[in-house]
Amino acid sequence: MIAPDPATDRVLIVEDEPKIARLVADYLEGSGFDCHHIDHGDKVLPWLEAQEARPELVLLDLMLPGTDGLTLCREIRQRWPRVAIIMLTARVEEVDRLLGLELGADDYICKPFSPREVVARARAVLRRSRAAEAPETADEANTLSLDEDGWRALAEGRDLGLTAVEFQLLRVMMQSPGRIFSREQLMDHMYRDHRIVSERTVDSHIKKLRKKIAEVWPEREIIRSVYGVGYKYQPEE
Known part of the structure; x- marks a missing residue:
């Protein structure tokens, strides 16, 4: 398993509440990360552009003065696709937009949160990011497998780059090939806190x-829709 290198992992914390930023930075730095803090959305992109070596991870608050977190997430993903992004939000209703739409966030954490959870999520996201370019071996050809410890899905040895929610969704269906899951059942597995979200989220x-x-497989359909019911994982024979 590839683990983060604490000597080089840099984290940009974009958070306008000083106490939260300091607490998160203290825990990350105590775990070996190198942190930089920005408290205004308008300062983020200029700072990133000025760096010779950009951070491996951005912890990005949703509600910021100046440019908001959603806009920054989209811009960072377009300009620097290898930079991992974890969104921080106090607005649970925004989760659909963070991970359900094409914004590019790798994960999200809802406030209030434990700083230890932030460290754990940061390590997990960086593990997935580092393994994204793992070479394919002969045994991996035409296979889809799950790395439970690293929260990765590997198609022919290639990391699909799934978010945490996408990984949970795929894992549930892969555990019962051919079983049809309703949207409500899938939502229960995706969001264990049973928050209220719309079915379109699934x-x-x-x-x-x-x-x-x-x-990876443009001609294969292994996640199939069942009209009026839901979805199933159906590996090809």
């Missing part, structure tokens, strides 16, 4: 999941 995640699988 459809949006499925769309992104299929798109990522299609990048």
Whole structure:
């Protein structure tokens, strides 16, 4: 398993509440990360552009003075696709937009949160990011497998780059091939805190999941829709 290198992992914390930023930075630095803090959305892109070596991870608050977190997430992903992004939000209703739409966030954490959770999520996201370019071996050809410890899905040895929610969604369906899951059942597995989200959230995640699988297997359909019921994982014979 590839673990973060504490000597080089740099984290940009974009948070306008000083106490939260300091607490998160203290825990990350105590775990070996190198942190830089920005408290205004308008300062983020100029700072990133000025860096010779950009941070491996951005912890990005949703509500910021100046440029908001959603806009920054989209811009960072377009300009620097290898930079991992974890969104911080106090607005649970925004979760659909963070991970369900095409914004590019790797994960999200809802406030209030434990700083230890932030450290754990940071390590998990960086593990997935580092393993994204793992070489394919002969045994991996034409296979889809899950790395439970690293929260990665590997298609022919290639990391699909799934978010935490997409990984959970795929894992649930892969555990019962051929079983049809309703949207409500899938939502229960995706959001263990039973928050209220719309059924279109599942459809949006499925769309992104299929798109990522299609990048490796453009002619294979292993996540299938069952009209009026839900979805199932159906590996080809």
